Amino acid sequence: MSPPAAESYLSDGRTLWSWLTTHDHKRIGVMFLVLTLFFFFLGGLFALALRIELLTPGRTVMGHLAYNRMFTLHGVTMVWLFMIPAIPSAFGNFLVPLMIGARDVAFPRLNLASVYLYVLGASVALWGMFEGGADTGWTFYTPYSTTTGTAVLPVLVGVFIIGFSTIVTGLNFIATVHTLRAPGLTWMKLPLFVWAIYGTSIIQVLATPVLGMVLALVALERVVGAGIFDPARGGDPLLFQHLFWFYSHPAVYIMVLPSMGVISEAVSAFSRKNAFSYRMIVYSTLGIAFVGFFTWGHHMFASGQSTFGSGAFGAMSMLVAIFTAIKIFSWLGTLYRGSIAIESPLLYTLGFMFFLFFGGMIGVAYATTSLNLHWHDTYSVVAHFHFIMVGATVMAFLAALHYWFPKMFGRCFPAKLANGAAVLIIFGFIATFVPQFLLGNLGMPRRYADYPPHFQSLHVASTAGASLLAFGFLAIAGYLAWSLRHGALAGDNPWGSEGFEWRSASPPPTHNFSTPPQYPTGPHEYSREEVPHAA
Amino acid sequence: MPPEAVTEHWGSEDARKQAAYLGMWVFIATEVLLFAALFTAYGVYRSVYPEAFRAAQLTMEVGLGTLNTFLLVTSSILVALGVHAVRGNRPGLGGALLLSAALLGVVFLAVKGVEYAHHVKEGGLPGDAYRFTEVPRVGASLFFTLYYLLTGVHALHVTVGVGVLTVLGVRSAAGTFSAAYATPVELGGMYWHLVDVVWLFVYPILYLS
Ligand code: HEM
Numbered sequence: 109m110s111p112p113a114a115e116s117y118l119s120d121g122r123t124l125w126s127w128l129t130t131h132d133h134k135r136i137g138v139m140f141l142v143l144t145l146f147f148f149f150l151g152g153l154f155a156l157a158l159r160i161e162l163l164t165p166g167r168t169v170m171g172h173l174a175y176n177r178m179f180t181l182h183g184v185t186m187v188w189l190f191m192i193p194a195i196p197s198a199f200g201n202f203l204v205p206l207m208i209g210a211r212d213v214a215f216p217r218l219n220l221a222s223v224y225l226y227v228l229g230a231s232v233a234l235w236g237m238f239e240g241g242a243d244t245g246w247t248f249y250t251p252y253s254t255t256t257g258t259a260v261l262p263v264l265v266g267v268f269i270i271g272f273s274t275i276v277t278g279l280n281f282i283a284t285v286h287t288l289r290a291p292g293l294t295w296m297k298l299p300l301f302v303w304a305i306y307g308t309s310i311i312q313v314l315a316t317p318v319l320g321m322v323l324a325l326v327a328l329e330r331v332v333g334a335g336i337f338d339p340a341r342g343g344d345p346l347l348f349q350h351l352f353w354f355y356s357h358p359a360v361y362i363m364v365l366p367s368m369g370v371i372s373e374a375v376s377a378f379s380r381k382n383a384f385s386y387r388m389i390v391y392s393t394l395g396i397a398f399v400g401f402f403t404w405g406h407h408m409f410a411s412g413q414s415t416f417g418s419g420a421f422g423a424m425s426m427l428v429a430i431f432t433a434i435k436i437f438s439w440l441g442t443l444y445r446g447s448i449a450i451e452s453p454l455l456y457t458l459g460f461m462f463f464l465f466f467g468g469m470i471g472v473a474y475a476t477t478s479l480n481l482h483w484h485d486t487y488s489v490v491a492h493f494h495f496i497m498v499g500a501t502v503m504a505f506l507a508a509l510h511y512w513f514p515k516m517f518g519r520c521f522p523a524k525l526a527n528g529a530a531v532l533i534i535f536g537f538i539a540t541f542v543p544q545f546l547l548g549n550l551g552m553p554r555r556y557a558d559y560p561p562h563f564q565s566l567h568v569a570s571t572a573g574a575s576l577l578a579f580g581f582l583a584i585a586g587y588l589a590w591s592l593r594h595g596a597l598a599g600d601n602p603w604g605s606e607g608f609e610w611r612s613a614s615p616p617p618t619h620n621f622s623t624p625p626q627y628p629t630g631p632h633e634y635s636r637e638e639v640p641h642a643a
Numbered sequence: 644m645p646p647e648a649v650t651e652h653w654g655s656e657d658a659r660k661q662a663a664y665l666g667m668w669v670f671i672a673t674e675v676l677l678f679a680a681l682f683t684a685y686g687v688y689r690s691v692y693p694e695a696f697r698a699a700q701l702t703m704e705v706g707l708g709t710l711n712t713f714l715l716v717t718s719s720i721l722v723a724l725g726v727h728a729v730r731g732n733r734p735g736l737g738g739a740l741l742l743s744a745a746l747l748g749v750v751f752l753a754v755k756g757v758e759y760a761h762h763v764k765e766g767g768l769p770g771d772a773y774r775f776t777e778v779p780r781v782g783a784s785l786f787f788t789l790y791y792l793l794t795g796v797h798a799l800h801v802t803v804g805v806g807v808l809t810v811l812g813v814r815s816a817a818g819t820f821s822a823a824y825a826t827p828v829e830l831g832g833m834y835w836h837l838v839d840v841v842w843l844f845v846y847p848i849l850y851l852s
């Protein structure tokens with residue numbers, strides 16, 4: 109047990125300036141953590157406002173335009189400012205170099221630039237909010253987005269800039285993993301979290317430029333009437349959907365792959381077992397990254413695309429489900445007969461697996477054209493993607509936050525409180541979104557401020573669930589903030605984890621390692637008994 | 644020579660170079676996808692309005708486009724020679740070659756400007772501003788929009804490239820680079836070749852029919 113000595117990255121320069129100009133990947137990770145948490149909070153406030161409006165039919169607290177702006181803000185903040193950057197930019201930055209035995213990422217100055225790009229993009233988008241805010245939804249569908257009179261432009265420009273931040277981060281991770289692995293750390297020894305971030309980075313650098321261009325085109329259309337997506341000028345609004353989903357479907361894997369990486373780490377650490385079929389997890393990560401590019405048309409079944417197209421996109425979508433299933437089996441295999449420690453990260457992991465499985469199965473049902481036409485643009489789609497994105501990304505984010513909190517800050521948090529909050533959050537999610545599946549199935553469309561009275565009981569149930577969630581998050585914020593100063597000192601490896609990142613001190617010193625780490629064994633090696641085999 | 648602290652982070656200059664190269668390739672991949680969205684749009688609308696696109700293409704100034712192709716290819720060759728010279732420990736010559744390539748880039752932009760001026764005079768403007776009577780509005784105005792987008796985004800890249808080549812050329816002439824440390828020059832060269840290659844796709848689809 110060494111107390112957090114003065115040499116940790118946290119105490120290396122205490123001024124604000126030393127943080128704002130740092131090249132240390134750990135500090136950059138912590139800055140991203142703070143920023144993404146802030147936007148998660150903001151997005152959560154918008155969400156509560158929406159749920160309160162939906163508590164009763166008719167006007168409750170806001171008018172229709174305010175409601176439209178509110179769900180747009182909620183979507184934009186959650187998707188672009190929280191879910192996409194949260195795990196890669198915060199935890200990825202902090203952990204990837206530690207896990208591969210490097211002193212920093214490949215391009216530390218670019219890394220700092222990505223923080224500033226993110227802040228700039230977020231500010232521009234938020235400024236749009238004060239200008240009145242967009243009312244297009246996070247998908248910016250044309251021709252509405254090119255004709256509505258609201259402040260779409262700043263939001264487009266903001267998201268465009270954030271896209272650059274994403275690209276820079278992804279580029280950095282790819283170069284880091286390729287060139288900075290410590291001697292002896294081969295590809296097949298990489299921790300699964302690193303693989304997940306690597307796969308995510310590939311999607312980020314390949315898909316984001318297309319999104320950037322599409323947003324630029326919509327912006328241009330608003331400014332000079334370019335006509336690319338406007339049927340009145342000979343353009344085609346469907347082209348927007350194709351290009352948008354070419355990015356945004358892979359983008360859902362930008363959100364879920366890093367989560368899967370976190371879960372792979374946590375499952376091993378809290379069942380004290382090797383990852384079951386490490387290779388299959390790696391290959392399925394790459395498989396998801398690849399197939400994710402060929403499924404975008406499943407968002408367009410109701411757009412009038414060809415039947416053949418729908419069939420092909422449906423079939424490709426199901427491939428993703430197979431890769432995901434491989435991962436779920438492998439996590440279950442890891443848990444099976446492990447010596448399981450019920451700690452908060454594991455509770456979130458179990459929540460994650462439930463949400464991913466349930467939401468994914470429903471995704472498969474949606475990828476069936478006939479069923480999709482019944483559910484398309486209803487609340488059940490809202491429930492599906494919240495189950496899978498919020499259920500998965502937020503669960504994994506919370507798992508990561510709890511698992512690596514001692515690593516990052518050298519302190520522990522009150523375990524019982526954390527377990528209680530985890531249970532509250534998981535039930536809060538279920539209570540919030542299960543009613544939404546039912547609402548959608550009954551025909552309640554998404555993105556409406558008003559509804560006929562017979563939907564009310566389900567909406568009330570959903571709002572009640574959302575309040576449970578809000579309490580859960582407040583509790584977490586409370587005890588983690590308290591633990592930053594008053595938590596018990598954690599020591600270097602409080603979970604007794606075999607993850608590579610725990611081989612440095614907690615919190616790590618500025619250049620990560622006092623002695624160069626060695627990698628004689630693979631990652632997540634818990635059971636070291638020699639299996640006898642023929643020579 | 645690269646700063647000490649940086650090499651220390653890497654262990655060796657070789658490892659650093661490898662990362663820089665990889666980073667550049669990934670960046671080039673993102674650039675290609677950026678243009679891919681525009682090429683896709685072009686392909687789609689060309690198949691929807693084949694006649695209007697052909698008619699609009701006939702009004703392009705093939706001569707100026709060809710001249711620009713010639714300028715860019717030549718400058719790309721100069722850059723390649725410049726990189727070669729720096730690698731061969733002749734940074735002075737390398738610098739001169741890079742600067743002349745940058746100069747050709749400037750001429751390229753000037754020619755582009757002349758072309759734009761012609762279009763503006765004729766009314767071949769994007770979107771709402773389209774006033775060109777020679778070719779029917781529907782379809783042709785989309786052609787012109789895409790024309791400005793493709794050449795405009797490309798010209799933006801040329802402008803950045805001219806800046807990069809100028810800085811590299813001046814620093815090379817000042818003796819910053821040598822056979823032992825040529826990575827920035829090599830990366831700048833890669834970027835310029837990208838700009839050139841993109842144009843080799845833009846040119847035929849816009850000017851030749
Ligand atoms: C694994 C992570 C997944 C995430 C993060 C995710 C996320 C999303 C999101 C965000 C949407 C809504 C988009 C919108 O706003 O319109 C959506 C819709 C959809 N998802 Fe998923 N999804 C996942 C998995 C799957 C799988 C495995 C399938 C199919 C096998 C699938 C099929 C669909 C379909 C067909 C829709 C469109 C529904 C409609 O609009 O009618 N999803 N998903």
Ligand SMILES: [Cu+2]
Nearest residue numbers: 357404406407
């Ligand atoms: Cu999708």
